[in-house]
Amino acid sequence: MARPGVQKHLDIAELLRCPLCGAEMHARQSSVACKSGHDFTISAKGFLNLIPHQKPLKGYDETFFASRQRIMEHGYYREVHQAVAASLNELASTATVIDAGCGEGSYAKDVARALPHSTVLGLDIAKDAIRVAARGGGPVRWLVADLANIPLSDSTVDAILNVFTPANYDEFNRVLKPGGMLVKVIPAPQHMHELRELAGEQLSDADFVDHGVSEHLMRHMNVVSRARVTQTSPVQAEDALDLVRMSPVAFSIEEHALDLDSLTHITVDAEIICAQFTFRRDCCAKSLVPGQEPETRRSHNPKSR
Structure with a gap:
């Protein structure tokens, strides 16, 4: 064995x-x-790499994902985690669930704890994300994989999480079973506004806008529920730098130029949409670039807040 x-x-x-x-x-x-x-x-480290020869993704390195992991562990996204977990309450205990663009893996681990008899897979194109997620073992299966080419057979998945990350709806439709659920989380207007205000003119685009993603889903899918979650938390001094390093918003920021002592609070603001595809394989992704989604700032699949 x-x-x-x-x-x-x-x-x-x-x-x-x-x-x-x-x-x-x-x-x-x-x-x-x-x-x-x-x-x-x-890998002996507990993951399966299905893109073995890819080049490292700029910015999405182990420092980025380790910072994300600490921020998640310290509760700044607690209410989003709770809302995402609650959205899966109706799933069968033996469901197959994928976290598509899982990053450091915290949402996938939540699902595995809530549904201990389920099969949970975390997928991310960033190998460093999967390395961080796989630490400590546990039941989640971790795959380095491209959301534009999900390495799963047709109609094998009961639910997909897609949290603050690009989507490929055509692939989601293919792998979901009929009636399967997509839980899509997108940033709302106040998301990380304190960090964006702190960075000021260093940001070329200081706004989080969903660019019509929610309306797009409303037109092309059966939206079962829609909710907004907002959590403002005091920032512990030791977490301030991690909050900067864990956000793609800050990729263009010079860390030394920020007055981190003035970052006293941080707001996580998200919209959570639960939806089902209304027909098979003729998917709304045709209006998007495969593997890409307009609310993000990059053309591939690692986490975007």
Whole structure:
């Protein structure tokens, strides 16, 4: 029997499809492979890399995701976490759930705790995100994967989380079972406004705007529920730098130029939309660039706040 961090990924081989040729995958001793001979070794660190030769993504490094992890652990996003978990209350206890663009993995871990008999997968294109997420073990399966080419077979997933990150709705529609749920979280206008105000003229775009994402979902999907969550928290001195480092908003900011002592509070402001596709495979993503979504500031899938 393989070690737990490897075995849990072998156990989901039947859910996977090859990201290179689309064929079904099967489990081997410490890897998953397809009939065409494409073979992907499961890392001893507890994750499966399905984009083995990609170049590092600028800005989305281990420092970025470790900062995110600490901020999540310290409760600044607590109310968003609670609302996302509550949105999955109606799922069967044995559901298959993916966190698409999982970043440091905190939302996927929440689902695994709430639904201990479920199968939870965290997917992110950033290998450093998955490295950070996989630390400490646990039941979640962690995949380095592209949301524009989700390495799962058709109609295998009961619910998808897509939290502050780009979406590919065509792929979401493909992998969701009929009636499956998408939980989409987007930044609302007050999100991180204190940090944006602190950065001032260093930001080329200091506003969070969803660019019609919520309206887009309303037109193309059956929106089951829609809620706004706002949480303002006092900033502990040791967290101020992490708050800067964990936000793509701050990629263009010179840290030394910020008066971090003046960052006394931070607001997390989000809209949570639960929706179902109303038809199969002819998806609303055709109005978007595959793998991209307009509320984000980049063209690929790592986390964006």
